[in-house]
Amino acid sequence: MLMSNILNELITITRQAGDKIMEFYRRGETQTWTKKDDSPITEADLAAHHIIVDGLAQLTPDIPVLSEESANITWDERKQWQRYWLVDPLDGTKEFIKRNGEFTVNIALVDNGTPIMATVYAPALDQMFWADKENGSFFSEGQQAPIKLDLTVTQPETKLRVVGSRSHPSAEMATFVEQFELHEIVPTGSSLKFCLVAQGRADIYPRLGPTMEWDTGAGHCIALLAGAVVTKLDGSELLYNQRESLLNEFFVVSHPLIEWN
Incomplete structure (x- = not known):
């Protein structure tokens, strides 16, 4: 499959996970647990995780997935990976619980240690970011636009x-x-x-x-x-x-x- 086709499907999977998270967010009642490292995990994290893992398995069945919610993969297995998906189904769980909207769905394709394709979606803000090494980075908040830093600015105008x-x-x-x-x-x-x-x-x-x-x-x-x-x-x-x-x-x-x- 072409990288551009994979990216298009990846955006769809990311948005589906974000939509599921928003079902919990709008409801305002989400069961929360505490993990071993004292960080919170919610029903929304797990629901998004399953959507992403299932979607990636259909999209690229030969590429393994490492997700925050299924991270108990041994180093002996992981060190054999050249290319894999790296997933945080709900990044900013504390922001989700605080209901400030600043939480995201994160999916990256890592190749030889470097991320080469990714999506970041903030569903409560309806902001989608995506990138791939061939075409660069893009942003959509209703309208799509490339994002590229201005290298002619040598220092900030103020602070x-x-x-x-x-x-x-x-x-x-x-x-x-x-x-x-x-x-x-x-x-x-x-x-x-x-x-x-x-x-x-x-x-x-x-x-x-x-x-x-x-x-x-x-x-x-x-x-x-x-x-x-x-x-x-x-x-x-x-x-x-x-x-x-x-x-x-x-x-x-x-x-x-x-x-x-």
Whole structure:
């Protein structure tokens, strides 16, 4: 199947998962459990997970799937994978529970450690982002448009816009932003933080708190293919499925002309 056909079907699957999440969201009564790491999981997470996994199995039966809700795949098996789907059925569960709309469905196709195709859908906002390595990144909020960073702008006109987590503030973040004389924090939930940088609506997103690979793969792809830089703190590339742990190292997403240390 052509990559463009896969992407079109992927957008459909992503939207179906988002529609299912919205059924729970509108109802306002969703059963919630606490996982071993103390993070919440809801009925909506599980329902979206099943829609995505079933859809991907039909779309690309030979490509394995790693989802937050089915992550108990051994390293011995995972390290054999060259290409696989990386899924977070409901990213920003805390935002979902708080009912602020800033939650997303995230699906990324990872090849040799790098995300090469992705969808990020915020169903409560009706915002869809998608990307593939051949065509770049796109955004739709009723009307489709490509997103590409302007590389002629060398510095922000006023304050540097720093994306911060709405639900996970940290002392490390506060220390990081001290290097910028003029800055403002743009609090945002879920993988929409990547998308703000991709759209040029923010300049830098330092993630100095814990994230799992399924939290970041899709947003990473959207930002990267829009022209942003995504690196670990030592400047090296953020890669996926390179070790047994699925916990990401700290990283920074930025406009390529923004200098940071």
